Amino acid sequence: MFGTGIIVFRETLEAAMIIGILAAATVGIAGRSRMLLGGIAAGVAGAIVVALLTGRIAEMAGGTGQDLMNASILGFAVLMLAWHNIWMSRHGAALAQEARRVGHAVRGGEKTLLTLFVVIALAVLREGSETVLFVYGSMAGSETSALQVLTSGSLGLGAGALAGFLLYAGFLRIPLRWFFAATSGLILLLAAAMASQMARFLVQSDVLPDFGNPLWDTTGLLSNTSPAGVLLHALMGYDATPSGLQVVFYVTTLIVILFAMWMLRYRKDTISRF
Amino acid sequence: MVFYRLMLLVGMLFPITVLAADSEIVLTIREHRFEPSELKVIANQKIRLIVKNLDATPEEFESHELNREKVISGKGQATIYIGPLKPGRYPFMGEFNQKTAQGVVVAE
Numbered sequence: 001m002f003g004t005g006i007i008v009f010r011e012t013l014e015a016a017m018i019i020g021i022l023a024a025a026t027v028g029i030a031g032r033s034r035m036l037l038g039g040i041a042a043g044v045a046g047a048i049v050v051a052l053l054t055g056r057i058a059e060m061a062g063g064t065g066q067d068l069m070n071a072s073i074l075g076f077a078v079l080m081l082a083w084h085n086i087w088m089s090r091h092g093a094a095l096a097q098e099a100r101r102v103g104h105a106v107r108g109g110e111k112t113l114l115t116l117f118v119v120i121a122l123a124v125l126r127e128g129s130e131t132v133l134f135v136y137g138s139m140a141g142s143e144t145s146a147l148q149v150l151t152s153g154s155l156g157l158g159a160g161a162l163a164g165f166l167l168y169a170g171f172l173r174i175p176l177r178w179f180f181a182a183t184s185g186l187i188l189l190l191a192a193a194m195a196s197q198m199a200r201f202l203v204q205s206d207v208l209p210d211f212g213n214p215l216w217d218t219t220g221l222l223s224n225t226s227p228a229g230v231l232l233h234a235l236m237g238y239d240a241t242p243s244g245l246q247v248v249f250y251v252t253t254l255i256v257i258l259f260a261m262w263m264l265r266y267r268k269d270t271i272s273r274f
Numbered sequence: 275m276v277f278y279r280l281m282l283l284v285g286m287l288f289p290i291t292v293l294a295a296d297s298e299i300v301l302t303i304r305e306h307r308f309e310p311s312e313l314k315v316i317a318n319q320k321i322r323l324i325v326k327n328l329d330a331t332p333e334e335f336e337s338h339e340l341n342r343e344k345v346i347s348g349k350g351q352a353t354i355y356i357g358p359l360k361p362g363r364y365p366f367m368g369e370f371n372q373k374t375a376q377g378v379v380v381a382e
Contacts, residue, residue, distance in 0.1 A: 133347065200341070205353075
């Protein structure tokens with residue numbers, strides 16, 4: 001009975017962290033709440049559709065359709081996050097500065113809001129489709145009543161959402177000088193974490209070789225199932241037993257995005273004046 | 275020159291691929307249990323694991339030791355590639371029914 005809540009919490013946590021970080025990163029951009037809520041709504045709708053189609057998706061590509069779909073979703077989200085971070089490295093610092101000082105929403109950044117919408121919708125879609133399947137499956141099972149499943153599922157969902165909100169609230173307390181670095185730093189880690197998960201799906205479906213599986217094992221130090229392990233997995237993609245390909249994807253994503261951010265930061269721009 | 279070397283390299287890869295042809299193993303889920311609960315596989319070889327879920331409810335095949343995680347829908351089936359594995363025991367479980375759905379892959 002409690003199990004339902006814990007599984008729903010774990011699935012929710014990852015999406016909630018992503019939403020919390022993105023909400024913090026776009027503070028002060030006009031129309032942001034609409035995009036946030038719209039992204040969540042679109043994600044939930046998509047999750048239900050995907051959950052209904054799971055059987056058919058799974059049968060595609062010789063039984064690996066689900067992995068390929070997850071890998072594509074993650075790849076797309078990585079591109080969006082990279083784009084968002086690179087765009088914000090030019091404009092974000094100024095946006096955050098102005099929003100806080102003037103105390104009202106800043107115009108501009110509509111483009112990055114669209115990426116926000118897409119990333120949130122995809123995150124909710126991916127984590128949500130498994131949650132929908134699981135909750136539906138638990139209710140169909142005879143062991144626990146539907147009401148019990150719904151109650152503990154809602155508790156898990158609420159706890160996950162709360163974690164995301166606390167992360168967001170924590171971000172808002174960060175001094176302005178560090179705020180931009182902190183949000184873009186976490187988005188960078190999120191993108192790398194998603195790239196690593198994408199690699200996992202590509203290995204699992206035998207599209208790419210694993211280059212060593214696992215490359216190392218730190219389960220004794222910090223296991224994937226411990227609370228700290230789950231949190232670090234959601235925030236920065238921690239995996240106690242990563243394959244070589246996961247590490248390659250993680251590091252490459254970090255380097256490529258950082259390099260692009262660095263290139264644009266030093267271009268002549270009004271932002272460089274403060 | 276570089277092209278021919280590359281071709282040679284690609285050509286050399288193929289016999290290896292053929293030798294390491296995947297062996298296929300079927301795992302069934304029935305009443306939230308895995309059948310068989312112990313899978314014997316050959317070590318150092320890639321294995322195509324076909325998981326058939328005969329239950330009406332979905333299940334998630336999960337194994338930290340194998341570094342795999344995959345949802346299998348009710349009355350559905352899915353393919354998971356595992357290995358090549360070093361000799362040893364690799365536990366797995368059904369995340370949605372942890373109490374009953376437990377199993378282990380034994381590579382030897």
